[in-house]
Amino acid sequence: MTALLQIRDLTVTFATRHGAVHAVDGVSFAVGRGEVLGLVGESGSGKSVSLRAITRLLPDFARVSGQVAWQGEDVLAMSPERLRRLRGGQIGMVFQEPMSALNPVLPIGLQITESLIAHTDLDARARRARALELLDLVGIAAGPSRLSQFPHEFSGGMRQRAMIAIALAANPAVLLADEPTTALDVTIQDQILRLLRGLVDELGMALVLVTHDLGVIAETCDRVAVMYAGRLCETGDVAAVFARPRHAYTAALLQAMPGEGTRDRKLLTIPGQAPRLDAPAIGCAFAPRCALVRPICTTDRPVLQPVAPRQSSACHAAADLAA
């Protein structure tokens, strides 16, 4: 599988009034054609910041280092015009907040077609047809009148789907989807996830799917990357990681997962305090909450290394977990 998008050692620090916030700390992952990568981690673990860093959508006061390669091309060094064509054209993005990501004073139709204007040479009539087709694709029927409506006339779930339609407008090769189904009820969530999976399987799109929901990962993703406190804990094929987690945090998450059949959308919860990002841990960030903690965990930072075929973990207890 060729990696379309390769992230290496991505680090994002926000310089704030209260000091530096280390939101993302040395994260690496790749996603290839026809592949779905699930990005999972508790709130504040740096999932959204990582996604935004890829197409350089972070505010000026964010310091970003590391490498982002789009088919071998260095994204962090792209000219503004090259970056503009990459955004939306090759890498589509669905934001986490459906209520605030659409412009409240512009009609939905325009917010879809402006994406088409930016990346295609369709004429006005074809753009309109494509916009209707996209709305239909994400399950917003009822035709042309929808195009002239404004976001406040859409429900939260419809806004989220409109945002997905916008992100898909120019047929991007990669879709970065930040919790794209949070505002949707279960049936529509399934419908949207099937739609995305279909685009991956039929058109070879690559998908990075951020979610809190391990059930979604299990159903939709090929590979999974687990984040904690801005760091990557574990990556690997979903089946392998779920069957045999090799990081203490992943293991704790899977244990806390609601049982099969209960469609409980509770956030991932494990006991203990959320980590501080202003003063990164010297050792493993998860150590204070870890059931398997040992002395080395508080002094030495574990590095992400292969622990099994196609599976890597950054955990001093990785060998014990294998047993």
Place this chain on the structure above:
Amino acid sequence: MPRLGWLVGRLLQIVPTFLLIGIAVFVLARLLPGDAVSAMLGDRASDATINRLTAELGLNRSLGAQLLAFLTAAAQGDFGASLSRHVPVMRLVAEALPVTLSLVAIATTLALAIALPLAFIAALNANRWPDIAIRAVFQVGLSSPVFYIGLILLTVFAGWLGWFPVGGYGESVSEHLYHLFLPGLTLSLSFAAVVMRNLRAAVLAVLTAEYVDFARAKGLARSVVLLRHVLRNALIATVTLVGLHVGALLGGAVITETVFAVPGVGRLMIDSIFARDYPVIQALTLVLAVLVSLAFLVTDFVQMWLDPRVGR
């Protein structure tokens, strides 16, 4: 179409507003110290003269009848005759009003032409030197009184450089524009400062909005993001401010017209106050209040046009 209903409702609202303005002007005139007749005639008028004027002004009728007569006449543009100039009040108002409206229009245009681009530049360079420089200059504009700025502009551009006339209004349209430029600029500066600060803050707020990031994530050109997604949304808040400020601008016109000897409503108002020309004062108060409420009406319409959430 809920918005059509809102529009009609907003238009109809103007009727009670005008009525209230009329009543307020009428009541204010009765509240003036001393009665109008002796104020007009002075202390040494004969009883016969006083009685004749009282009857002429209808002051011997009941208050209700007086109010009704006043409102009916006012609705027809009849405010009686000026006491000091002995011509119909409406003729004086009709001569002065276009001058002031032109002045206010020029001032508004200049203020927006100055403030909009500078606010945008300042916001996009927040806390860097262009922003700091722009804000410093406007701070001076905001904190100096209108007459002071007027006198400086007059001294420099009309006096020393001789680029502009010292005062007056001219004969033709182009002469009018030429004569009104300096007073318009004077009037515009503090207005521009207010708009600049407001719009700069609004742009800064909008720049951090999620939908602006999303617009960038779509791969829109920077100019499209800035004009369609940032400026338009930032202007919604500023439009209200501009509308509200037109009233203040009319007030500022009084001073500016005096400094530049422009024969507008402001000058007429001041002259009439000194001459105790009550019918003129009454008519001007009414006309200005009506103008301000019309400005608010226009503001609401522009707001509705910019923001689809209004009126739904």
